[in-house]
Amino acid sequence: MFCFSASARRLAPLFLGLALPVLVGPSGALVAAQPAQAQTVAIKGFAFVAQSITVPVGTTVTWVNQDEDPHTVTATDKSFHSAAMDTGDKYSFTFTRAGEFAYFCSLHPHMTGKVIVKG
Amino acid sequence: MHDDHAPPAPSVLDRRQLLSRCAGWAGTAAVYTMAGGTLSSTSLDQALAAGPRHHGGGAAKPFTFLQISDTHIGFDKAANPHARDTAIQAVEKIKALPHQPDLILHTGDITHLSTDAQFDDAKQILSGLSAPVFYVPGEHDFLDEGQGKAFLAHYGRGTKGTGWYSFDHYGVHFVALNNVANLKPGGMAHIGEEQLAWLKSDLAGLSASTPIVLFGHIPLWTVYEQWGWGTDDSAQALALLRRFGSVTVLNGHIHQILHKVEGNVAFHSARSTAYPQPAPGAAAAPGPLKVPDAQLPTMLGIRSAHFVPGTGPIALVDQSFA
Numbered sequence: 001m002f003c004f005s006a007s008a009r010r011l012a013p014l015f016l017g018l019a020l021p022v023l024v025g026p027s028g029a030l031v032a033a034q035p036a037q038a039q040t041v042a043i044k045g046f047a048f049v050a051q052s053i054t055v056p057v058g059t060t061v062t063w064v065n066q067d068e069d070p071h072t073v074t075a076t077d078k079s080f081h082s083a084a085m086d087t088g089d090k091y092s093f094t095f096t097r098a099g100e101f102a103y104f105c106s107l108h109p110h111m112t113g114k115v116i117v118k119g
Numbered sequence: 120m121h122d123d124h125a126p127p128a129p130s131v132l133d134r135r136q137l138l139s140r141c142a143g144w145a146g147t148a149a150v151y152t153m154a155g156g157t158l159s160s161t162s163l164d165q166a167l168a169a170g171p172r173h174h175g176g177g178a179a180k181p182f183t184f185l186q187i188s189d190t191h192i193g194f195d196k197a198a199n200p201h202a203r204d205t206a207i208q209a210v211e212k213i214k215a216l217p218h219q220p221d222l223i224l225h226t227g228d229i230t231h232l233s234t235d236a237q238f239d240d241a242k243q244i245l246s247g248l249s250a251p252v253f254y255v256p257g258e259h260d261f262l263d264e265g266q267g268k269a270f271l272a273h274y275g276r277g278t279k280g281t282g283w284y285s286f287d288h289y290g291v292h293f294v295a296l297n298n299v300a301n302l303k304p305g306g307m308a309h310i311g312e313e314q315l316a317w318l319k320s321d322l323a324g325l326s327a328s329t330p331i332v333l334f335g336h337i338p339l340w341t342v343y344e345q346w347g348w349g350t351d352d353s354a355q356a357l358a359l360l361r362r363f364g365s366v367t368v369l370n371g372h373i374h375q376i377l378h379k380v381e382g383n384v385a386f387h388s389a390r391s392t393a394y395p396q397p398a399p400g401a402a403a404a405p406g407p408l409k410v411p412d413a414q415l416p417t418m419l420g421i422r423s424a425h426f427v428p429g430t431g432p433i434a435l436v437d438q439s440f441a
Contacts, residue, residue: 046405072262076304102304
């Protein structure tokens with residue numbers, strides 16, 4: 001299940017503003033904007049599940065901590081990182097360029113994961 | 120990190136520095152020591168004044184100290200919804216001990232989520248102790264956005280780097296290490312080059328006969344690598360300790376008693392006052408372990424340590440809440 005993150009909610013009006021002129025365009029054709037891709041990664045049992053995911057550019061990945069211990073999502077190259085996430089907390093990041101993004105839990109560094117973003 | 124936290128402390132604390140560091144200090148506290156079978160009492164002020172202030176000082180004498188760990192103030196989940204109460208219980212247990220400790224070591228995870236409110240609450244609970252408390256951070260004390268700023272604001276005065284320091288007490292050299300900062304992907308706990316360099320210089324002037332007590336949060340031996348229960352670069356620290364006759368390494372983190380002796384070094388992992396965790400490899404993952412209510416007190420505890428000069432390893436007594 002995808003839950004809108006705070007950043008996704010902030011972006012929503014922007015998407016609407018862009019989409020609206022297209023919807024009432026002179027051709028009369030309804031052109032739906034490409035639906036935003038979303039993917040969820042669970043944090044449970046001191047592991048990222050799935051440990052590796054492959055997503056298209058533009059995907060918003062949401063991590064949900066299901067453990068009773070806090071965890072973080074911290075990019076190895078520090079390009080993104082969450083605050084400490086207590087039980088039930090979520091963190092979202094939108095991948096806007098292709099590449100392989102390794103990350104780990106900075107509290108329990110044996111926990112590692114990867115997001116492969118395809119252009 | 121290269122900044123020291125004001126005021127800069129020498130590697131050996133004198134009495135004034137010791138007192139200024141200790142939030143739990145009460146000037147009228149009494150110290151009881153067993154010496155030659157005779158119970159003696161003196162004020163802690165006098166005791167510290169009489170203690171050796173220099174590396175290798177000869178005035179070793181018997182004393183008791185204490186270890187508490189993993190109080191996790193703020194934890195309220197199923198494994199123990201009353202972690203605050205069990206921390207208070209630990210304080211009451213300590214106050215009821217027949218031999219009051221000269222000092223108390225808290226081996227980290229003071230709080231669950233590094234908030235100022237939790238640090239303040241922990242201070243209030245532990246202020247019931249008459250002996251000074253010396254802290255090292257656990258990873259739960261270093262998870263604020265500032266990655267340790269909150270901990271250092273509360274406990275970092277007079278420490279170096281990310282919160283390491285040492286002091287002497289009656290002939291024993293105590294070293295406080297932080298192995299939860301700047302952890303590397305795929306690794307375990309980490310001491311780091313800067314802290315190791317400091318440790319080398321800190322130990323350099325000590326005679327090999329000086330008993331060493333080294334305390335940190337995550338085990339300094341590899342208990343279970345798959346769960347990150349170990350320290351990547353502990354071998355470098357242990358190499359520096361090899362020449363000493365008696366080395367006692369105390370840690371928390373894994374919320375259970377484990378002992379290991381390797382040559383001159385004795386490793387001891389302590390119970391938490393908050394909740395248990397599974398034995399290494401006994402579950403799919405580490406983390407808070409829910410046990411039947413009646414069993415919980417048997418898995419929480421505190422640890423007394425009795426030092427008697429020239430008698431070999433420091434004797435430990437673990438006491439559960441049961």
